[in-house]
Amino acid sequence: MNNRLKSYLLILCLLVSFFSAKKAFSDGTVSMSVEVKNTTDEKELNMPIRQDLPREIRRGDIRDAGGMDVKYDEEKAIYYLYAETDIEPQSSKSYKVTLNDLWKIQDSDFKFLKEQIEERLTSLKGKDNYEAGQKFRDKLMSQAEEIKVSQEAEIHDTEKRMDLFRTNTQKFSELRQKVSVLDDFVKEAVRYAEVQKDNKFIKFVIEVKNPSDTDPAEQVEVTRYLPRGIEPDQITETQGFKVKYDPDKGSYFLTNLIDFKAGETKKFEITISNIWSIPDTKLDELADTEKFTSQIKNTPYESLGNYLSNEIKRLSSEIKETQGKAQTAEDKVATYAESLKKLDLIADDIEQLKRLVDNLDKSKSTSKSESVKVKAPDVQTTWKLIYATIALLVVVALSFYFLWWGQIKVKQNQKVDIINLPKKEN
Secondary structure: OHHHHHHOOOOOOOEOOHHHHHHHHHOOEEEEEEEEEEOOOOOOEEEEEEEEOOOOOOHHHEEEOOOOEEEEEOOOOEEEEEEEEEEOOOEEEEEEEEEEOOOOOOHHHHHHHHHHHHHHHHHOOOOOOHHHHHHHHHHHHHHHHHHHHHHHOOOOOHHHHHHHHHHHHHHHHHHHHHHOOHHHHHHHHHHHHHHHHHOOEEEEEEEEEOOOOOOOEEEEEEEEEOOOOOOHHHEEEOOOOEEEEEOOOOEEEEEEEEEEOOOOEEEEEEEEEOOOOOOHHHHHHHHOOHHHHOOOOOOOOHHHHHHHHHHHHHHHHHHHHHHHHOOOHHHHHHHHHHHHHHHHHHHHHHHHHHHHHHHHHHHHHHHHHHHOOOOOOOHHHHHHHHHHHHHHHHHHHHHHHHHHHHHHHHHHHHHHHHHOOOOOOO
């Protein structure tokens, strides 16, 4: 096989004609041509042909294999096409393969995403974060529309279409994550509002040098990976670089073709919105614990409250200090992750301070209610009350008895008077 390759030229290429590109948008398919050529003048050759298919393709996505066998590479986890064919000298043979066009996000997915965004905003109506939610809604809608417009452009290079689809898919997935849960939507909306208010940016520097001091270099591909967590919408100035997504590394990267003079060094500063910074105003607000400590002063909770207050102020000060020292984009991303952990500790301490104040209010309320309670009588008084009650019952019973006896006597006297009346004479 190696000798054959030295003697003969085997060309395997992916071609998409103007017609098939148009067809990809009309019937949901992409045509792919695999071509092999015998460039010798000597003899007929039996040529093995292998063409790896894109990783998104599954068996059911192959509409027509063009007469080639469909096989699966377990090591690469991809399907590929294989054939062996005899080719005459100075002749070629091609196989036309038809695949499902998987490199397009469906309109139904865009519709569902937009409905989710509107539902999340509606849930905030009448609440403090509604205005921030409106601005964030507009941003998400704009990003979704950009993805839709970009994939509807007629790109005749299949590889470019695939790269664009993978980048768009990642962007779309990130949009869905931001609106899948109301709490996530609110958190992202507040963070976006803070970034817009502070209007802070960081620089991601790309510096490249032509190693040759004598020869210029043309169309050199320069690629730099962005720190994890950076999304395309956060990049405000790309300096001509294209933003792409690498699904294997799970990161976006910048790429561009650049010309260099001999020994030339070029420097590019990519501008990125600084979302990896907790505003000082927010930290100052969290560190202001006077509203809690003043309420528990001169109480059993005072020492614990002062300890929690000091911890909050210490953590806030540390966040400010570490954020101030971070200069590069990588440092800022790493620092932000640590700052979020400290921010969680601050939130826990503030919650504990609130509980101390609540417990103090409850204990005050309980003591007041106890102070107005009637004191329970002692045993001697209790027996006196019992005897008095019994005596009262006896008096009432005797009163009823004498009243009843008196009424009986009256009725008996009335009967005697009736019997002694004189009889009338006839």
